Amino acid sequence: MGGDHGPAVTVCGAALLLDEHPAVFFQLHGDEVRINAELAKLPKLKARSVVIHTDQCVAMDEKPAQAIRRRNTSLSNAIHAVKSGEARAVISAGNTGALMALSKMILKMMTDDLERPAIGCSWPNKTGFGTVLDVGANVTSDARQLIEFALMGAAFHRAVHGVKKPSIGLLNVGSEDVKGHEEVREAHKLLRENTLGLNYYGFVEGTDLCAGTVDVTVTDGFTGNVALKTAEGTARFIKDLLKDAFKSGPMAMLGAVLAGSALKAMAKRIDPGASNGGPLLGLKGIVIKSHGGADARAFSNAIRVGLSLAASGYERDIVDSLAQFSQSLTVEASLAAGLKETSAAIAAGDKVN
Incomplete structure (x- = not known):
């Protein structure tokens, strides 16, 4: 309804x-x-x-x-x-x-650790379709959530687009490690050092979305939604410009007839409806x-x-990936706690000596 x-x-x-x-x-x-x-x-x-x-x-x-x-x-x-x-x-x-x-x-939610779903979408690019998430469910996202988005986006891309090990990028304002806010830099560090079997590419920029640089682009819902609406508006703007241009005179109208099949193919590729359907992942x-x-x-x-x-089997895929991620965080926390205890013991020994 x-x-x-x-x-x-x-x-x-x-x-x-x-x-x-x-x-x-x-x-x-x-x-x-x-x-x-x-x-x-x-x-x-x-x-x-x-x-x-x-x-x-x-x-x-x-x-x-x-x-x-x-x-x-x-x-x-x-x-x-x-x-x-x-x-x-x-x-x-x-x-x-x-x-x-x-x-x-x-x-x-699939697991107790997940707070909110992420909305994914298929994004047309030079190579076919990529996946972008989140495009509207979470206005802000911390490093852990961005990694969860990466895991869920990879599972979605495997299920819908058939890529066994999709490449993953974090959307940022530049490709350098020092750029971006703290959450995206932390997620980048964790993904670069990940033991989750992800095919992590690194930072990508807005121009990479349509270039098809990576299969899955991860960002927070605010940035993703603005990017999605901008892309859809740009696609409609281009179609309107072409219509006006081909109606501008007899020769232009003749050109439109001659290029008709190519124009229809292009319109189909950039039509937002062709990639309609965003799953609420998680x-x-x-x-x-x-x-x-x-x-x-x-x-x-x-x-x-x-x-x-x-x-x-994408649901099981996500559950297994999230469980592996939670386990890796637990191991990392245990190692960090052990290192802290060892450092404290060494410091206490030095004081006694």
Whole structure:
């Protein structure tokens, strides 16, 4: 029921996905009158879906605290379906804050150490698609959280893009070790010395996102969200400039006709909808956030991300990686404590002598 267009897009998006994956079955949560009106046009989807009716939905501008207090919204019901095992993944174009809060409350985090999910996204680049996270869940992140993002991002990239050992970079204002704030420098130091089996590249800059320098780019949610919105706005700006340029005169219009196939291919590559679908990584369940303004094709791409994760072992991958990370921190803390005790004993011996 969420997003800018509601069932007109989400139901049609499910139908497009079903054309490619006919074995998928859908639960459609929301107002049965509005949903059934769309299903009446799509007999194949109607045969492969069930409508779970509720007349309550979370508004796009509703505060997360309000959404949590209401028990029978389409969003909360869909998330509960994942928790109970009725559904393998939930996909929503609705209120991001409410989706985040309800998912964390209902599904819980994968481990007690994780505080909040991170939102990942597929980012088009010269080599295909990279993964960027966090793009909006955590405004600030300490060094430990950035390393957790790296582990989760690597697992996501393996599952969705098929790269066995993805390269990882930390987004920074420069490539030198001395640049950036304390948290990103500390994360860089720990990742460079890591024993986690990660393919760590080092610092990357904003220009590396589209260059495809690394497979997974890690940053805090504030920086990631600004970068994402800037990139999407730039893509739309370029498309508008090209349209205006090719309408400027007869010769320009002729050029547009001649270059039509190339222009369509370029537009497809930079279309934000082509990479739509950001997973909330770190939860005990698959939750995918679609752009609120997504059309049916873009929404089907978000469902496809959920399908890819459901068919993979990425959840176990993340749990194992986080457990290894926690163990390495425990060992490091024990070594540091032992060194401190030894130093204290030596100092005490020197005083006696």
